[in-house]
Amino acid sequence: MSSNIKTSGTETTRDLAVIAATRRWLEAAVIGLNLCPFARAPLVGGRIRFSVSRAEMEEALLDDLQSELRRLVAASPEECETSLLIHPHVLADFADYNDFLDAADKVLKRLKLVGHIQIASFHPDYQFSGTLTDDMGNFTNRSPYPMLHLLREDSIEHALAAYLEPDRIYKRNIETLRALGRAGWDRMALGPASDE
Numbered sequence: 001m002s003s004n005i006k007t008s009g010t011e012t013t014r015d016l017a018v019i020a021a022t023r024r025w026l027e028a029a030v031i032g033l034n035l036c037p038f039a040r041a042p043l044v045g046g047r048i049r050f051s052v053s054r055a056e057m058e059e060a061l062l063d064d065l066q067s068e069l070r071r072l073v074a075a076s077p078e079e080c081e082t083s084l085l086i087h088p089h090v091l092a093d094f095a096d097y098n099d100f101l102d103a104a105d106k107v108l109k110r111l112k113l114v115g116h117i118q119i120a121s122f123h124p125d126y127q128f129s130g131t132l133t134d135d136m137g138n139f140t141n142r143s144p145y146p147m148l149h150l151l152r153e154d155s156i157e158h159a160l161a162a163y164l165e166p167d168r169i170y171k172r173n174i175e176t177l178r179a180l181g182r183a184g185w186d187r188m189a190l191g192p193a194s195d196e
Contacts, residue, residue: 006049006080015052017193018088021144022050025190033180035140035173038159047081056089058100065148066107069117072150083150088192091146094125104148118156120149124192136177139185140170144192 005019026048031040042048051068055061068085091097101121108114122143131138160166177185 006046008051011052014193015054018052018086018145019050021191021193022084022086022147025144028188029139029190033173033176035176037163037169038155042081042155045081047077047079049075049080049083051083051085053085053087054089055087058090058103061087061090061100062103062107065104066111069107069111069113069150072117072152073111073113077152077155081152081155084147085150086145086147088145091123094123094127097121097123097146116153118151118153120151122147122149134182136180136182136185137174139177140173144190 005023007019011019026039026043030036031043049068049072051064051071053061053064055064064087065085068083072080072083091100098121101119104119108117108119122141123146124142124144125133126141126143127133127138128135128141163169
């Protein structure tokens with residue numbers, strides 16, 4: 001895989017460790033297990049921006065989200081197709097994170113980006129409504145750190161148009177993860193950077 005990682009260039013050593021752990025997860029789980037058949041090309045092409053927020057409060061994270069959305073919209077898709085806003089210091093509790101998603105959607109509305117950008121949610125303790133905590137289906141959205149994945153709607157539509165049975169992706173992912181099991185997931189060692 002390409003080592004080309006798009007960042008701001010102002011990351012600390014700690015930020016770089018967060019990015020490295022996120023990239024390992026992206027390569028091993030999202031791409032390696034084929035959880036998202038559309039992720040490989042942007043990663044290999046260097047069109048995914050990895051941005052680490054240093055926010056420790058929700059308000060600061062909303063500011064970072066707004067800035068990251070503006071950066072993504074200002075860039076051409078050939079330069080930056082999608083962005084991962086990783087926030088390791090805020091919203092560690094999944095319930096708080098889940099509540100925060102409403103505020104994130106309000107930022108999209110305020111910037112008039114609804115229909116242009118989607119926000120996908122990932123968290124170390126992700127849990128879909130109506131599931132048990134340890135249900136392997138939850139692991140489709142479990143990442144080393146809380147993050148907001150900013151996706152261009154045009155890119156999603158283009159990718160889905162070229163994929164047979166896109167509605168089957170979610171079900172196939174759950175089947176893949178249930179076959180892998182918790183022990184298999186744990187062997188992949190996809191957690192946070194070791195100095196946490």
